[in-house]
Amino acid sequence: MSELRKDPIIGRWIIISDSRKLFGNGEISSVIRKENPKCPFCVGKEGMTPPEIVAYRDAKTKPNTPGWRVRVVPNKFAALRIEDKLSRQGEGMYDKMSGTGAHEVIIETTNHTDSLVDLPLEILSEVYFMYRERIMDLKKDERFKYILIFKNEGSLAGASLEHSHSQIIATPIVPKRVMEEMNGSLLYYNLKRRCIFCDLIKQDLDFPDRIIFETEHFISVEAFASRFPFETWIIPKVHSPLFEESSDTVLKDLALIMHKTLKTLNKVLKNPPYNYVLHSSPVNFKYNEKSYHWHIEIIPKIGKIAGFEWGTGFYINPTYPESAAKYLVKAINET
């Protein structure tokens, strides 16, 4: 049986069709890490990266030496460069801008073989403290309109280095998808005077057939109009437009629900490659802070993308999110 479903925030329709195998083409390749003496992100190799921007490290240890727990360095192969002056140019009908921005790497652990779920919760919390700190710092630069934070886990998900890390890209534009979410949620707010995310959370908790975990401050949930099997969103329960305004308590709870959620996805999908992306309000930008609500979208990389999705923005998902949720909840109950 198949069904069309509409993303309530941006209005994108997707097809859910489970006439094929549960996980699409059924190919899941587990992420496996092997010690690599040439890895520039390992402790003791600090000289192999550009000089660090900031690190959480033990008292009395010096920058670019061991003693750190979470460390931020410029991306050696930066897609955007902070030195470039922001300039706008036309070429007849075409518009372009200089490649001004920042591109940084957050190294999440000293240990090459750790994945995010192997980190003690105190370290994982520090990873999220670091996201917050870097956003606060980068938004001081008024050229930037968005601070994009994402993680690629596994080479199939685009990671070019195996050692666990996240990336930050500060850009002079707001990414299209985030802009659509801003516009969609503003439309809803103007109609209802309520945040659409807050309303969705309420309904999802009342009919919890897609809920995976609920903690004090968060839910993790299979999205109603998931584009991909096991697409999982982590959303703060209390309205909050800006990730970077989260307290230590909230970020520690984020570490907790992220740990639990990834661990469960790992159990059911056997350590799949995945991407997650932080969606938060643009910076240096006027918006209605009552209408937008930050969240993290996790997309495991299983099955194949048929390809036409790139050309159409139209997706076929072989797995009902309610079925995915059942698998995940069953795995939790078996633990």
Add this chain to the structure above:
Amino acid sequence: MSELRKDPIIGRWIIISDSRKLFGNGEISSVIRKENPKCPFCVGKEGMTPPEIVAYRDAKTKPNTPGWRVRVVPNKFAALRIEDKLSRQGEGMYDKMSGTGAHEVIIETTNHTDSLVDLPLEILSEVYFMYRERIMDLKKDERFKYILIFKNEGSLAGASLEHSHSQIIATPIVPKRVMEEMNGSLLYYNLKRRCIFCDLIKQDLDFPDRIIFETEHFISVEAFASRFPFETWIIPKVHSPLFEESSDTVLKDLALIMHKTLKTLNKVLKNPPYNYVLHSSPVNFKYNEKSYHWHIEIIPKIGKIAGFEWGTGFYINPTYPESAAKYLVKAINET
């Protein structure tokens, strides 16, 4: 050096950053076909597919027997089903629809090992005649709002069967990306009273640094704000909102430019996997026929998608389209 570029039709910004290797992570896997006695699309295996919908075949040969050149059958694993009654439902705040639609396969050749460039131009023309014929037939069903035609070449591009084929999906919704193009081009038309595609073609022909081929009726061009290396568009030179209104002459010329373009991409990229998607106006739908312009977008599957693109609609392309064009034009001149 890197640069931000804006798609003039839908307004999406992308980053072009050639600080990395030319083709991204540089991995191109060539599509290779091997004879497969179990292939249901080969001539003589007509009984292995659902009964054919239509075929171009030699006089006096019967349906579902050899003698065909291009053959259309229902997709055995259809994502949408034509029998399902179209119904709309709410689930609290969520919207859904029955999975009503059509999902067909166009088998482009009798011969298992042929790729599209191996086909004689008369057969390739018949493939495009068949696209036209199926659209004309499917649009009679007023439940359908869009007839999506696309091709996945190679398993890395999502093809589950090796034998060369295209797919047709008729849906009760207009895919998001097409809707964005309709809206973007209407906005331009309302400002200028001209089609944005026609204006872009004119500028591209005046400054042809991204043009690959020009035939009597078409150009093939590396898109200004390409999301992917070697993203190539084929656009009719004369304004035309609907693919299915193309004459035989125009479609024969489409076969010619597609053959030349794919052959050149194959030469430079060594038979890469690719997807192409036909963008044409929605059906049974009010639109301004002066503002939209059909075209085909070809996306070779080379390098890796970093992953955050799914979450953001924001792309980093490691290859300038002008550089891609130089490689392609050089290859043409060497022939």
